[in-house]
Amino acid sequence: MLSRTADSLYWLARYIERAENIARIVQVGHRMASTAGSLGSPGNEWHSTLVAAGCEPGFYAKHGEARTTAVIDYLVRDPDNPSSILSCFETARRNARAVRTALTADMWDALNETWLRARDIRPDAFTPERVSDFLDWVKERSLLFNGAYANTMLRNDAYYFTRLGTFLERADNTARILDVKYHVLLPQDEGVGGAIDYSQWQAILRSVSALRSYHWVYHDRLQPWLIAELLILRREMPRSLISCFEQVTYYLDLVASDYGGKRGECHRLAGEMHARLRYGQIAKIMQSGLHEFLTEHIDRSMVLGNAIGTLYLDY
Amino acid sequence: MREARARGEAAGPFDETGGADPRPQYDLIRGWLADTPAEMVALKRREAELLFRRIGITFAVYTAGGDPERLIPFDIIPRVLDRAEWRHLSAGLIQRVRALNAFIGDVYNTREILRAGKVPETLILHNEAFHAEMQGFTPAQGVYTHIAGIDLVRVAANEFYVLEDNCRTPSGVSYMLENREAMMRLFPDLCARHRIAPVSHYPEELRAMLCSVAPPNCDREPVVALLTPGSYNSAYYEHSFLADEMGIELVEGADLVVDDNIAYMRTTEGPRRIDVLYRRIDDEYLDPLTFRPDSTLGTPGLFNAYRAGNLTLANAVGAGIADDKSVYRFVPEMIRFYFGEEPILKNVPTYCCAEREDLAYVLHNLHELVVKETRGSGGYGMLVGPQASASERATFAAKLKARPDDYIAQPTLALSTCPTFVESGIAPRHVDLRPFVLSGKEIHIVPGGLTRVALREGSLVVNSSQGGGTKDTWVLED
Numbered sequence: 001m002l003s004r005t006a007d008s009l010y011w012l013a014r015y016i017e018r019a020e021n022i023a024r025i026v027q028v029g030h031r032m033a034s035t036a037g038s039l040g041s042p043g044n045e046w047h048s049t050l051v052a053a054g055c056e057p058g059f060y061a062k063h064g065e066a067r068t069t070a071v072i073d074y075l076v077r078d079p080d081n082p083s084s085i086l087s088c089f090e091t092a093r094r095n096a097r098a099v100r101t102a103l104t105a106d107m108w109d110a111l112n113e114t115w116l117r118a119r120d121i122r123p124d125a126f127t128p129e130r131v132s133d134f135l136d137w138v139k140e141r142s143l144l145f146n147g148a149y150a151n152t153m154l155r156n157d158a159y160y161f162t163r164l165g166t167f168l169e170r171a172d173n174t175a176r177i178l179d180v181k182y183h184v185l186l187p188q189d190e191g192v193g194g195a196i197d198y199s200q201w202q203a204i205l206r207s208v209s210a211l212r213s214y215h216w217v218y219h220d221r222l223q224p225w226l227i228a229e230l231l232i233l234r235r236e237m238p239r240s241l242i243s244c245f246e247q248v249t250y251y252l253d254l255v256a257s258d259y260g261g262k263r264g265e266c267h268r269l270a271g272e273m274h275a276r277l278r279y280g281q282i283a284k285i286m287q288s289g290l291h292e293f294l295t296e297h298i299d300r301s302m303v304l305g306n307a308i309g310t311l312y313l314d315y
Numbered sequence: 316m317r318e319a320r321a322r323g324e325a326a327g328p329f330d331e332t333g334g335a336d337p338r339p340q341y342d343l344i345r346g347w348l349a350d351t352p353a354e355m356v357a358l359k360r361r362e363a364e365l366l367f368r369r370i371g372i373t374f375a376v377y378t379a380g381g382d383p384e385r386l387i388p389f390d391i392i393p394r395v396l397d398r399a400e401w402r403h404l405s406a407g408l409i410q411r412v413r414a415l416n417a418f419i420g421d422v423y424n425t426r427e428i429l430r431a432g433k434v435p436e437t438l439i440l441h442n443e444a445f446h447a448e449m450q451g452f453t454p455a456q457g458v459y460t461h462i463a464g465i466d467l468v469r470v471a472a473n474e475f476y477v478l479e480d481n482c483r484t485p486s487g488v489s490y491m492l493e494n495r496e497a498m499m500r501l502f503p504d505l506c507a508r509h510r511i512a513p514v515s516h517y518p519e520e521l522r523a524m525l526c527s528v529a530p531p532n533c534d535r536e537p538v539v540a541l542l543t544p545g546s547y548n549s550a551y552y553e554h555s556f557l558a559d560e561m562g563i564e565l566v567e568g569a570d571l572v573v574d575d576n577i578a579y580m581r582t583t584e585g586p587r588r589i590d591v592l593y594r595r596i597d598d599e600y601l602d603p604l605t606f607r608p609d610s611t612l613g614t615p616g617l618f619n620a621y622r623a624g625n626l627t628l629a630n631a632v633g634a635g636i637a638d639d640k641s642v643y644r645f646v647p648e649m650i651r652f653y654f655g656e657e658p659i660l661k662n663v664p665t666y667c668c669a670e671r672e673d674l675a676y677v678l679h680n681l682h683e684l685v686v687k688e689t690r691g692s693g694g695y696g697m698l699v700g701p702q703a704s705a706s707e708r709a710t711f712a713a714k715l716k717a718r719p720d721d722y723i724a725q726p727t728l729a730l731s732t733c734p735t736f737v738e739s740g741i742a743p744r745h746v747d748l749r750p751f752v753l754s755g756k757e758i759h760i761v762p763g764g765l766t767r768v769a770l771r772e773g774s775l776v777v778n779s780s781q782g783g784g785t786k787d788t789w790v791l792e793d
Contacts, residue, residue, distance in 0.1 A: 002570050006583045098546045100555035101565045109369060116368070157583060259584045312583045315570065 003315035006161040012095040013165030019088035020142035021173035023135040028207040046071040048183035104152040110145040160251045171244035182291040229282040242277040266307035329731040388784035394766040407659030414649040419459035446633035461629035469731040482638040487765040489553035494787040510792040512762035518560035524755035537590040573616030576623040640689040668719040677724040684724040762790035
């Protein structure tokens with residue numbers, strides 16, 4: 001297939017996934033911030049939300065302080081922020097339009113309808129009181145798009161590149177969401193394991209739709225290292241890093257075998273990252289620092305993305 | 316000349332449905348319109364709009380403001396031709412397009428028609444649409460205008476005129492196809508009660524035609540691609556639609572690379588050779604090495620690959636010499652010259668302002684003529700004399716005197732009308748018809764074409780950039 005087509009499909013999937021994940025990240029922030037007051041937290045939840053979304057440099061270039069309304073607006077609506085939800089939809093549709101022939105009718109319908117409706121949303125839908133409805137809608141649209149392409153695309157290289165976009169972006173976002181916790185401060189008189197700490201972990205699990213899964217897997221009250229294990233190392237958790245990397249290596253292998261077995265640096269790197277997750281132990285990760293582990297993962301993902309680009313997508 | 320004009324004026328516009336003298340092919344539609352409650356019709360019209368918006372059939376218009384992705388209004392009342400009418404048109408179209416192809420091949424090779432004095436040599440050789448790069452080169456199967464859109468208008472029951480030939484990159488065929496889809500979806504019963512000749516096989520015909528003109532040195536199944544200027548082009552929807560329907564790659568200039576006079580597309584598996592390129596980019600932008608050096612839409616080296624016989628371009632470079640508005644009036648002569656036949660389809664009498672006598676006539680009769688730029692398209696830069704104000708005519712007269720070579724004039728034809736939904740209900744609106752003629756090894760025409768309708772009352776300009784709409788076009792089987 002055309003490199004440009006593969007590139008557009010890959011980014012299209014990434015941007016839809018990113019829109020969903022920004023919605024999830026804003027939901028965590030919102031929940032943490034709204035419980036913070038009653039629990040006496042120092043109140044930097046919105047700052048940590050920006051960090052998790054990877055949007056804090058852009059935000060502070062425009063705004064002085066991480067206040068609720070400004071952060072929500074920046075992450076959800078602001079056209080100046082290339083990762084805002086509305087910008088993601090805009091970019092996704094632009095990519096889709098450039099490769100319409102590579103999309104199934106259902107994919108196009110899902111995307112186009114999302115874009116058309118997002119354009120017509122009135123600004124008051126993004127106020128802190130009402131934004132939850134919008135965020136739920138964003139998740140619905142992403143689920144619809146993912147369902148549309150998973151159920152209607154031919155199983156060929158076009159599909160593989162779309163999958164790669166989805167899973168690389170998802171892994172990236174799971175790492176970022178988990179890292180939110182690192183940036184949120186706890187009050188001095190309240191340590192790890194207190195009421196605020198607990199509600200923050202709970203918010204993180206909710207944001208990746210994993211609170212119930214946690215209880216099914218561990219039958220235990222929320223423990224930070226178990227939560228980290230669930231989101232990093234457990235294969236049965238669909239948004240965990242290892243699940244995403246199983247998919248990434250799987251689809252990279254399919255592409256290689258479709259193309260006569262030719263492999264490149266991206267295959268080596270993805271395999272290495274997958275192995276690290278497969279044979280990793282949560283105790284070791286926590287010991288050497290969860291934040292450091294996640295940061296390194298995010299950096300390597302970026303290198304992997306570039307390597308995929310070099311081998312297949314750059315034109 | 317003067318006769319045709321007089322007739323056009325005397326009779327009112329011809330009503331496609333027959334008006335007071337009802338034509339049978341509209342019987343069922345008349346009944347349907349009478350029996351369907353107004354609210355139902357309104358509902359269906361809204362449904363149609365939603366349908367088109369959702370599929371994304373939009374048309375970008377080159378003016379600021381408003382929605383950049385505009386819908387071309389679709390009118391739900393079809394335009395109907397019977398078999399006999401279509402047979403006549405079809406024979407005329409095939410004859411005309413054969414002549415156009417013969418003419419293009421001739422002017423780039425032996426120039427017999429020029430030497431015989433049937434067409435003035437200066438008109439061709441000094442024409443901007445004449446590409447000297449094409450001289451002495453004959454493309455595969457000798458075809459130049461592979462896809463031709465011939466605009467027809469009707470002034471009486473048996474009187475059709477060719478308004479213009481579009482030999483370069485005519486667009487609109489996707490509307491022909493989608494209009495039919497919309498009608499079948501919105502009004503399945505009405506469609507089922509007619510025997511409508513299908514059009515949905517057009518993409519297959521197009522693909523087969525493109526394969527039939529692959530370079531002679533291509534010894535495998537030809538690789539065909541559609542070259543688009545990109546998603547900001549007004550006809551991008553059509554480009555993607557056709558590529559998709561044909562199952563071929565939709566490429567942009569940057570996706571192609573030419574190496575040793577062979578054209579390749581850049582794919583995830585490395586370069587892949589292309590044999591036939593259905594290009595929807597104008598000649599001037601095709602190859603910065605041969606044509607406009609500042610073009611970023613094309614691909615360097617494409618023209619050399621073409622001339623080397625390693626790639627077919629459809630339509631051929633330089634095909635525009637046949638649809639230049641100043642060449643138009645010679646088409647009947649081409650048919651006589653190449654085939655010794657009388658033209659089946661009529662030309663509109665045309666005054667060439669470059670000629671002194673014609674210019675004098677045009678200036679004197681501006682109030683009843685349509686004046687067009689020889690190089691204009693899309694309905695831009697034209698004057699409809701009877702509908703213009705005195706001061707508009709005066710301004711135009713000054714332009715005519717300053718640059719007479721740039722203009723031709725024709726009598727204002729009373730274009731036929733077809734009932735159409737407008738604000739106030741159903742009213743007659745002027746229509747034209749653009750059939751698409753495919754020339755490869757053989758010539759094929761899908762029955763019908765695109766009917767365009769001028770939605771403003773009294774307007775004779777059907778171009779979508781000027782507020783025109785479209786209708787489904789039915790050719791009824793016997």
